[in-house]
Amino acid sequence: xxxxxxxxxxxxxxxxxxxxxxxxxxxxxxxxxxxxxxxxxxxxxxxxxxxxxxxxxxxxxxxxxxxxxxxxxxxxxxxxxxxxxxxxxxxxxxxxxxxxxxxxxxxxxxxxxxxxxxxxxxxxxxxxxxxxxxxxxxxxxxxxxxxxxxxxxxxxxxxx
Amino acid sequence: xxxxxxxxxxxxxxxxxxxxxxxxxxxxxxxxxxxxxxxxxxxxxxxxxxxxxxxxxxxxxxxxxxxxxxxxxxxxxxxxxxxxxxxxxxxxxxxxxxxx
Numbered sequence: 001x002x003x004x005x006x007x008x009x010x011x012x013x014x015x016x017x018x019x020x021x022x023x024x025x026x027x028x029x030x031x032x033x034x035x036x037x038x039x040x041x042x043x044x045x046x047x048x049x050x051x052x053x054x055x056x057x058x059x060x061x062x063x064x065x066x067x068x069x070x071x072x073x074x075x076x077x078x079x080x081x082x083x084x085x086x087x088x089x090x091x092x093x094x095x096x097x098x099x100x101x102x103x104x105x106x107x108x109x110x111x112x113x114x115x116x117x118x119x120x121x122x123x124x125x126x127x128x129x130x131x132x133x134x135x136x137x138x139x140x141x142x143x144x145x146x147x148x149x150x151x152x153x154x155x156x157x158x159x160x
Numbered sequence: 161x162x163x164x165x166x167x168x169x170x171x172x173x174x175x176x177x178x179x180x181x182x183x184x185x186x187x188x189x190x191x192x193x194x195x196x197x198x199x200x201x202x203x204x205x206x207x208x209x210x211x212x213x214x215x216x217x218x219x220x221x222x223x224x225x226x227x228x229x230x231x232x233x234x235x236x237x238x239x240x241x242x243x244x245x246x247x248x249x250x251x252x253x254x255x256x257x258x259x260x
Contacts (some may be wrong), residue, residue, distance in 0.1 A: 010182055017212070044246055051243060051250075058181075105253055109223050
């Protein structure tokens with residue numbers, strides 16, 4: 001397991017992102033076509049995991065700690081089946097289920113962070129408390145159609 | 161993040177390099193505001209050297225697109241790839257913007 005504690009300030013975002021980027025390079029994720037059973041390297045894995053983490057870190061720095069800073073503990077654990085990222089903070093809590101799904105067709109300029117997190121990861125769990133614990137899980141073998149096609153998020157603009 | 165603005169023949173090319181996120185978006189907002197105030201009609205946002213974008217960065221580009229469209233201007237995205245392309249697809253912006 002990788003475990004670090006850093007200040008929950010945007011100034012430390014790049015450092016945290018680099019750590020997650022490096023961790024992603026240690027695993028070999030694949031996408032599987034459920035119909036044929038064929039698989040390929042998951043070229044989107046790094047971009048999607050880093051994107052989800054970046055939004056999560058923003059939430060801590062901007063909302064939990066309101067730009068005032070505080071401890072953030074980041075844990076990254078990999079198994080043969082998944083990468084699990086836990087982010088612990090001691091700031092304000094929120095109810096992740098109360099965050100509305102953005103109406104993408106109206107081109108929102110904000111309120112996209114949780115949507116990106118849900119779309120890029122397979123599971124998101126948030127436990128409010130001291131600390132607040134956000135757990136994000138991304139399977140190392142993922143369905144070909146997951147995420148990018150709105151597989152695991154509400155789809156406000158379904159394809160015709 | 162670095163960015164440059166070049167105006168030529170009525171076009172404006174806004175080239176953004178590096179990372180456009182919650183940390184860096186405040187730096188580019190005055191330039192975005194200037195483009196809108198000047199009512200630039202053809203804006204090309206060159207992101208070929210953009211390494212990373214987050215929802216804050218997307219918000220800045222979407223805001224520019226909507227405001228330019230409101231006064232009759234147009235915005236194109238050029239050089240979209242890697243993580244920024246992933247995010248644009250995820251948010252279905254590849255269906256909205258003219259992307260080359």
